[in-house]
Amino acid sequence: MKGWRWLALPFAVLLAVTGWPIGRGIWLSLHSAPLTNPDGRTFVGADNYTDVLTNRGWWLAVATTLVIVLVVVVLQLLIGLVFAVALRRLTLLWPLTRIIVLIPFALLAVVSAVVWRDAVTTGFAADWFRLDDVGPFGQLVGVTVGELWRGTGITALVLLAGLLRVPSSLMAAAIADGATAWQRSRRVVLPAMGPAIAVAATYRGLDTFRILEGPLLVDQPGAAIRTAPLLVWDTTFSSLELGLGAAMSMVLLVIALLMAAIMVPLFRVRRVV
Amino acid sequence: MTSIEVRNLTTSGTGDRPLLDDINLTVPSGETLALTGPSGAGKSLLLKTLIGLEEQTSGDILIDDVVVNTADPRRRDLAMVFQDYALHPHLDVFDNLAFAATLRRGYNRGELSERIHEVAELLALGELLDLKPVELDDAQRQRVALGRSLVRDARAYLLDAPFSQQSERVRTQVRSVTSQWQQENQRTSIFTTNDVAEALSTADRVAVMHQGFIHQVGTPRDLYERPADMFVAGYLGSPPMNLVPAFPMGRQLVMPLATMLLDDHLLERIGDRGVVVAGIRPEHCYDATGQGGQAVTDRVEFTTRIDDVEWRGSSQFAYLGYDIAPEVEELLNEVEDLLEFDLFQSFLVAELAAESSLRPGMSIRVVIPRQRVHVFDPETGENLTLAR
Amino acid sequence: MTPSVRSRLWASGFAFVLGFAVANYGIIRVPRPDLWIWVGLAVVLMATSAAGVLFADTPRPLSIWSIIGIELFAVFTLVPLLWTFTVATAPDGTTPRSVWPQGVSWDAFDGALHSQILQDAAVTSIVVAGIATAVAMPLAIAAAYAFVRRPMRGRRVAYGLVVASLLLPVLALAGPITDQVIAADRFGTRMSLVPPALLITLPLAIWLCVTVFRDVPWSLRDAVRADGATWLQAFIRFGLPNIAPGVALATVLVFVAGCNDFVLGAALSANDESRPLPATLMLATGQLETSSSAVAAAGLLWLAPVVLLLLVFPRRITQLLGRSYR
Structure with missing residues (x-):
C-alpha cells in the first residue's frame, strides 16, 4: 500500500482535471443553459438527453464517425503492417527512415486537414484522378485520408516494435520444425506481436474517434453528413446551447467507453504494469 | 574482522508461509558460510535483508554485535555480488570495477588502479577492461560483478550465486581465487549456491535453507554425516541419499529390500511409530563380493536384481527397484507435498566400485554397514539416529 | 534468412x-x-x-x-x-x-514568421504547454515510480484510469471547461488554458514515464545502494545516466503534444491574445483567400523543431513510442 503515498498527489490532480469537468458536464446536461447567459439556466431534467437520443441527425453522425473509425483503423493496421514488415529489413537508410516515419504524425492535424482538403478540391488528387467538385462528402473523405496518412507511420512503428519482439531463435526453431511461411506468420509471428496490434488498434481507434479538425474544416452549413464530435462542437460553440452540448458530450463519452470496453477484451489488450 | 549475527529474523510474505521463517545464524569473524538450498528457498532475500535492501518483519541483525536493523546499506558497509550482476551499462569494465570503491572519500587513485588491475588479472578480466558489459558473455559479467566487490574494502561480503555461470574448469579457479583472497584478508563472507558440492567444498560452514527456513547449520562434514533431518539428508549429496519407508517389527526394521537389527538406542527412539524412513547413502552400499564389502563387519545385507547400471568411469551406479504398498506411497507423497521437494524414489541407488562388470538383470548381493543407516521420523523429518 | x-x-x-x-x-x-x-x-x-x-x-x-x-x-x-x-x-x-x-x-514562410498574430499564438502555445508540462512531469515521475516500483492494491485500476484519461475524447469536456472558466471569470486569459492543458499532458506524461521507468535497470539501484552510495551519489551515478535521458525525452514529447492540442485551445480562446497556434491556424482557414499557403507554411515551421528533435534523438524516440505498448 506504500505506493499510494507516491500516487496520491498525481491522482488528485488527474481526477481534478478530468473528474471535475465530467461532473460539471453531467450537471450542465440536466439544464437548459445558453453559454452566453449564465443566469438563464433552468433545470430540465433528462430533456436534453431525450432530445439527443431521439435525434436522427445525431445517430447518423455517430454512425458516420464509427464508419470512419472502422475504415481508418483497418486500413492503418493493414498498411502499417505491410510497412512494418518491409521496414524490418531496412538497414542502410534506417536512421533517415525513422525520421520520415514520424513526420506526418508530428504535423499539426489542422495543417494536414487543410492540405488534404486542397488536394481533393483543387490540388493533386483532383488533378490525377480527374475529380471535379467532390462536394462536402468528397472533402470529408479527403480529410479522412489525411488522418489516415497522419497516423499510419506511428502505427507502423508500434507494429514494427512488436515484430522485433519475435525472437529470432523462435523463428529458427519454427523453420527447423518444418513450418511453412504461412504457418510461421500465423503461429509464431502473430501471437508474439498480438499485444502490439491490440494497442495500435485501440489507441488509433479512440484517437480517430475524437478527431475534430478535419470535419470542422470541411463543414458547411446544412451539410448532410457530419461527425459526432463536430455536432458536439457545433451545438456547444456555434449554437451556444451548452446544456444540449453537454448531454451530447456525455453520450460521446459513453460511446468512447463502450468502444474501449469492446476493443480491450476483444484484442486482449494487456499492459502489465 | 567482522561478525554477522541474525536473531529470529522473520519476513512475512503475501501467502501463508513467511518468506523468511525465524532465522538464527551466527557467522564469526573471518568465516565463510555457504547458504544452500533449492531455488526459491529465500537465500537471495536473506542476503538482501542483511545488507539492508529489504526490511524484515521482525528479528534483529547484528554486525559486530551492534544492532543495525534500521541502518541504511551505506552504514552497514557490506559488499554484495548480485545474482543478475548489476553492472552499469554505460561504464566499461574498469569503471564498473572501480565504481563501489569510489563512492567513499579518501581512496587513492593510484592504489585503486593497481588493485583493479590485480583483481582483473586474478579473474581473467585483464583483456576486457575497456569493454562495456553488453560486449561480455554471462560468465565474464559475473566475474566483473565478483571483482567489483573484491576491489572494494568492505566489512563483510555477501555473494549471491557468485560462481553459477562459470564453466566447470574456470569455476574452480575463480572459487579458489575468491576464497584465497578472503583468507588472506581475514574477511567474513556469506555466499549462496545451488550447487551442493560447491557449498561443501568451499565453505567453513554450510547452512541448508528451504522454504524460508534454515534446516541445519554446521561444518560440511557434520552436515553430510549427521544430517539433522530428512530434508538435509535428501538434499546434500550426489546422487542424494536413498530414503526408503521402513517398518519396525520387534527388534527388527523391515525395509523394502532388506531387514536390519535395531540397537537399544534406536529402538527407544523409534518407540511406537508404525512407519519410519530409513536413509542410506549410495556410496555406503558395497558389492558383497568386492573388497569394500568383505571388510564390513556389522552389516545389513540383501540380494536383489539390478534394474539398470550407469557406468561413470570412477564408479558405477546400480539401480535396484522395489515396490511399496499404495498407502505407504500416499504417506510419502504427502511428505513430499509438504516439503515441496522430491525425496523418495521407487528404487535404491548403489554407488559401487567401477571395476566389477555389472549388467542389468544380474543378481547382486549388497552389504551396508549398519552404523551408516539413518532413521527418520516421516512426519517431523527428525533424524532418530542422532543422540538427542 | x-x-x-x-x-x-x-x-x-x-x-x-x-x-x-x-x-x-x-x-x-x-x-x-x-x-x-x-x-x-x-x-x-x-x-x-x-x-x-x-x-x-x-x-x-x-x-x-x-x-x-x-x-x-x-x-x-x-x-x-x-x-x-x-x-x-x-x-x-x-x-x-x-x-x-x-x-x-517563400512569401508565406516570410509572412508566417513576421505575423504578429502567429507570433502571439506561438508564444501562447509554448507558454501554456510549457507550464502544463512543468506541472505534469514531477507528478508523472512520482506516479510512474509508484506504478513500476511500488506494488500496491488497485494499481491496475489506477493505471486503467490513466489510460482512460489519455484516450478520452477531450472535446466532450471542452464545453463544461469553458463554462467553468467563464464562471470563474477567467475567460480569455492565457493562464486559463493551463489547467485544461493538464488534461492532455498529465496522462501522457504518466504513460511515457511508466514506459521509461520500466526499462530502467532497477536492480542496479539496489547494487548502488549496497555499495554504500549516499542519496546524492545514487542520484548522480545511477539516476542521471539511467533515468534522466528517458525522462528528458518524455518531457519534450509531452510538451510537443501539449503544443499541438487544438480542441481545448479553440474552445477557450476568446481573443488573439489567448489563442494557441493550432486554433489560430484553424481560424485563419476561414478568413483569407490564400490561407492554405499560410497555414501550410506555419505548419511546416512549427514542424521544424520537432524534426530537429527527431534528428538528435532518433533512436530513443522510436524506442519510446514503439515500445510504449508493452
Missing part, C-alpha cells in the same frame, strides 16, 4: 505488373509535371522487378517484397509531404494543382 527463388520471382512479377499499371495510368491521365513522378515510380518498380529476376537465385539476403514495400512506403509518406511544401510555397494568387512545385515563393 534468404528468401526462396519462387518468392522472389513472384515479387518481381508483382513489381512489374504494378510498374506497368502505374506507367500506363500516369502517361494516359496525369498531366505534367506530375507525370514524371508517376513515370519515375514506374521505372523504379520495373528496375526492382528486373533486379528480382537477376538476384532470384543468389544467396544474398535480399527480399524483393521488402524493397517493394519500402518503395511504396516512401511514396505514401513523401508525396503528401511534398504536397504540403508545394502548397506552402505556392506563389501569391495561384492555386497549386500538381505535387511538384511549379513556382517556389
Whole structure:
C-alpha cells in the first residue's frame, strides 16, 4: 500500500482535471443553459438527453464517425503492417527512415486537414484522378485520408516494435520444425506481436474517434453528413446551447467507453504494469 | 574482522508461509558460510535483508554485535555480488570495477588502479577492461560483478550465486581465487549456491535453507554425516541419499529390500511409530563380493536384481527397484507435498566400485554397514539416529 | 534468412505488373509535371522487378517484397509531404494543382514568421504547454515510480484510469471547461488554458514515464545502494545516466503534444491574445483567400523543431513510442 503515498498527489490532480469537468458536464446536461447567459439556466431534467437520443441527425453522425473509425483503423493496421514488415529489413537508410516515419504524425492535424482538403478540391488528387467538385462528402473523405496518412507511420512503428519482439531463435526453431511461411506468420509471428496490434488498434481507434479538425474544416452549413464530435462542437460553440452540448458530450463519452470496453477484451489488450 | 549475527529474523510474505521463517545464524569473524538450498528457498532475500535492501518483519541483525536493523546499506558497509550482476551499462569494465570503491572519500587513485588491475588479472578480466558489459558473455559479467566487490574494502561480503555461470574448469579457479583472497584478508563472507558440492567444498560452514527456513547449520562434514533431518539428508549429496519407508517389527526394521537389527538406542527412539524412513547413502552400499564389502563387519545385507547400471568411469551406479504398498506411497507423497521437494524414489541407488562388470538383470548381493543407516521420523523429518 | 527463388520471382512479377499499371495510368491521365513522378515510380518498380529476376537465385539476403514495400512506403509518406511544401510555397494568387512545385515563393514562410498574430499564438502555445508540462512531469515521475516500483492494491485500476484519461475524447469536456472558466471569470486569459492543458499532458506524461521507468535497470539501484552510495551519489551515478535521458525525452514529447492540442485551445480562446497556434491556424482557414499557403507554411515551421528533435534523438524516440505498448 506504500505506493499510494507516491500516487496520491498525481491522482488528485488527474481526477481534478478530468473528474471535475465530467461532473460539471453531467450537471450542465440536466439544464437548459445558453453559454452566453449564465443566469438563464433552468433545470430540465433528462430533456436534453431525450432530445439527443431521439435525434436522427445525431445517430447518423455517430454512425458516420464509427464508419470512419472502422475504415481508418483497418486500413492503418493493414498498411502499417505491410510497412512494418518491409521496414524490418531496412538497414542502410534506417536512421533517415525513422525520421520520415514520424513526420506526418508530428504535423499539426489542422495543417494536414487543410492540405488534404486542397488536394481533393483543387490540388493533386483532383488533378490525377480527374475529380471535379467532390462536394462536402468528397472533402470529408479527403480529410479522412489525411488522418489516415497522419497516423499510419506511428502505427507502423508500434507494429514494427512488436515484430522485433519475435525472437529470432523462435523463428529458427519454427523453420527447423518444418513450418511453412504461412504457418510461421500465423503461429509464431502473430501471437508474439498480438499485444502490439491490440494497442495500435485501440489507441488509433479512440484517437480517430475524437478527431475534430478535419470535419470542422470541411463543414458547411446544412451539410448532410457530419461527425459526432463536430455536432458536439457545433451545438456547444456555434449554437451556444451548452446544456444540449453537454448531454451530447456525455453520450460521446459513453460511446468512447463502450468502444474501449469492446476493443480491450476483444484484442486482449494487456499492459502489465 | 567482522561478525554477522541474525536473531529470529522473520519476513512475512503475501501467502501463508513467511518468506523468511525465524532465522538464527551466527557467522564469526573471518568465516565463510555457504547458504544452500533449492531455488526459491529465500537465500537471495536473506542476503538482501542483511545488507539492508529489504526490511524484515521482525528479528534483529547484528554486525559486530551492534544492532543495525534500521541502518541504511551505506552504514552497514557490506559488499554484495548480485545474482543478475548489476553492472552499469554505460561504464566499461574498469569503471564498473572501480565504481563501489569510489563512492567513499579518501581512496587513492593510484592504489585503486593497481588493485583493479590485480583483481582483473586474478579473474581473467585483464583483456576486457575497456569493454562495456553488453560486449561480455554471462560468465565474464559475473566475474566483473565478483571483482567489483573484491576491489572494494568492505566489512563483510555477501555473494549471491557468485560462481553459477562459470564453466566447470574456470569455476574452480575463480572459487579458489575468491576464497584465497578472503583468507588472506581475514574477511567474513556469506555466499549462496545451488550447487551442493560447491557449498561443501568451499565453505567453513554450510547452512541448508528451504522454504524460508534454515534446516541445519554446521561444518560440511557434520552436515553430510549427521544430517539433522530428512530434508538435509535428501538434499546434500550426489546422487542424494536413498530414503526408503521402513517398518519396525520387534527388534527388527523391515525395509523394502532388506531387514536390519535395531540397537537399544534406536529402538527407544523409534518407540511406537508404525512407519519410519530409513536413509542410506549410495556410496555406503558395497558389492558383497568386492573388497569394500568383505571388510564390513556389522552389516545389513540383501540380494536383489539390478534394474539398470550407469557406468561413470570412477564408479558405477546400480539401480535396484522395489515396490511399496499404495498407502505407504500416499504417506510419502504427502511428505513430499509438504516439503515441496522430491525425496523418495521407487528404487535404491548403489554407488559401487567401477571395476566389477555389472549388467542389468544380474543378481547382486549388497552389504551396508549398519552404523551408516539413518532413521527418520516421516512426519517431523527428525533424524532418530542422532543422540538427542 | 534468404528468401526462396519462387518468392522472389513472384515479387518481381508483382513489381512489374504494378510498374506497368502505374506507367500506363500516369502517361494516359496525369498531366505534367506530375507525370514524371508517376513515370519515375514506374521505372523504379520495373528496375526492382528486373533486379528480382537477376538476384532470384543468389544467396544474398535480399527480399524483393521488402524493397517493394519500402518503395511504396516512401511514396505514401513523401508525396503528401511534398504536397504540403508545394502548397506552402505556392506563389501569391495561384492555386497549386500538381505535387511538384511549379513556382517556389517563400512569401508565406516570410509572412508566417513576421505575423504578429502567429507570433502571439506561438508564444501562447509554448507558454501554456510549457507550464502544463512543468506541472505534469514531477507528478508523472512520482506516479510512474509508484506504478513500476511500488506494488500496491488497485494499481491496475489506477493505471486503467490513466489510460482512460489519455484516450478520452477531450472535446466532450471542452464545453463544461469553458463554462467553468467563464464562471470563474477567467475567460480569455492565457493562464486559463493551463489547467485544461493538464488534461492532455498529465496522462501522457504518466504513460511515457511508466514506459521509461520500466526499462530502467532497477536492480542496479539496489547494487548502488549496497555499495554504500549516499542519496546524492545514487542520484548522480545511477539516476542521471539511467533515468534522466528517458525522462528528458518524455518531457519534450509531452510538451510537443501539449503544443499541438487544438480542441481545448479553440474552445477557450476568446481573443488573439489567448489563442494557441493550432486554433489560430484553424481560424485563419476561414478568413483569407490564400490561407492554405499560410497555414501550410506555419505548419511546416512549427514542424521544424520537432524534426530537429527527431534528428538528435532518433533512436530513443522510436524506442519510446514503439515500445510504449508493452
